[in-house]
Amino acid sequence: MKKILIIDDEVEMLKSLDKILSHRKDFELTLTDNSITGNELVQTKKFDLIISDLKMKEISGIDILKNALNNFPESKVIMISGYGTIEASVDAMRQGAFDFLEKPFTSKKLFDCIDRAFEEEGVKESESVLEDEVQTPFEGIVYKSDIFKKVLDIVKKVAPGSMNVIITGESGTGKELIARAIHKLSKSKNDPFVPVNCGALPESLFESELFGHERGAFTGAVKTKPGLLEFANNGTFFLDEIGELTPSLQVKLLRMLEDKKIRRVGGQNEISIDVRIISASNRNLKQAVKDKLFREDLFYRLSTIQIDLPPLRDRVDDIIPIAKHFVKEMCEKEDVPVRRFSHDAENLMKQYPWPGNIRELQNVIGRILYLCSDQIIMAKDLPISSNQRESQDDEALNMNYKDAKDKILEKFEIDYLTYHLKKHAGNISHTAEACGIDRRTIHRLVKQYNIIYKDSD
Ligand SMILES: Nc1ncnc2c1ncn2[C@@H]1O[C@H](COP(=O)(O)OP(=O)(O)OP(=O)(O)O)[C@@H](O)[C@H]1O
Ligand SMILES: [Mg+2]
Secondary structure: OEEEEEEOOOHHHHHHHHHHHOOOOOEEEEEEOOHHHHHHHHHHOOOOEEEEEOOOOOOOHHHHHHHHHHHOOOOEEEEEEOOOOHHHHHHHHHOOOOEEEEOOEEHHHHHHHHHHHHHHHHOEEHHHHOOOOOOOOOOOOEEOOHHHHHHHHHHHHHOOOOOOEEEEEOOOOOHHHHHHHHHHOOOOOOOOEEEEEOOOOOHHHHHHHHHEEOOOOOOOOOOOEEOHHHHOOOOEEEEEOHHHOOHHHHHHHHHHHHHOEEOOEOOOOOEEOOOEEEEEEOOOHHHHHHOOOOOHHHHHHHOOEEEEEOOHHHOHHHHHHHHHHHHHHHHHHHOOOOOEEOHHHHHHHHHOOOOOHHHHHHHHHHHHHHHOOOOEEOHHHOOOOOOHHHHHHHHHHOOOHHHHHHHHHHHHHHHHHHHHHHHOOOOHHHHHHHHOOOHHHHHHHHHHOOEEOOOOO
């Protein structure tokens, strides 16, 4: 049972919150319309969540917030603010409020906010998942989604073996991070991990990088130089962007895998090599095999184990924990106070499809921290835009005509009404007049969609 205290000196508001929240069997509600009583309660009794109005007659919501967190720092506080009090709300977040809801809001928005407040405790940091292990091989890998947990389960299972692994996934999904995690969990964790990008160098240079060369092997080869494969001996060799490997290098790599021996460019002697190959590709390698661009025999040698990393848009639950992780990491590095996201900023990040995945998220966070100095990061600060409306419309396109129309209409009515109620500070008469509909219709819609607003008629 979650203990929730609601403080609002407007009885009507209190009643509607009571009506909505009392449906939830896992909530134990305490309500008061008296800010003095509320203020005493927050200092004497521990609540999991406090929902308080910002502006109240005797004691302000900010004071209640401060007193609550002074006595029970783990409590979460959600502030409800009236119309046009954004600045006060930002101040509340600065003082430690979990979030603020600006009136009017829908019951869905309220539930989302409450659920997030409780969810925050449940983020899996990789260290705690593996707390009984001496090392922390998953350090720096943040996740919350079940789909990514399954990926890490596979990683844990295959890492101790010596089989070659291929990691596929769109750009920026964490392929290198996972490759390093596999190495750290393997028998050869104390031997080298050598990463190489197959797309980065022209073929001739790449060959001598990989296999090394003897003195005089080609113009400019003034000294004998061992290749990276020799450096990686007994350890892990990470071949990034394996799909870029040219046909002749594919042959050479295959030979090495079969014979476990290499020969330096221009060299006679064979050198024994024992490495585990982890490769990564953001191309559809199977298709490349079908198109005869990548050797099938090499593909099978490399892909004994296949790990596919899902794109960030398919693991929406990971977005906010990873974003917070980057904010914390970057702020600590700069030695500035850790910033927080507003509710709307979090929503926007969850709706955005992140084509560049985690790397794009990392870049976006870096840019905001650099460009915006506010303590709270708002949706308007994010250099991304959501195509939620499009995706909702797309969803409607695949429904039957009536359901589709109802769905689009419902979204329109909610957006339209919340916009005008906000514009007219919750005054139904003014809203009705401005919109050219009668008051009863507004009352009916407000009720139908559970729009929570402050009636200032
Ligand atoms: N689950 C995660 N938690 C925290 N940071 C992550 C996570 N996944 C990836 N990152 C970080 O995101 C960045 C991109 O990850 P990485 O380089 O491993 O991706 P990649 O798939 O190899 O990308 P590319 O295709 O661009 O080479 C890195 O800075 C990495 O540390
Ligand atoms: Mg990479």
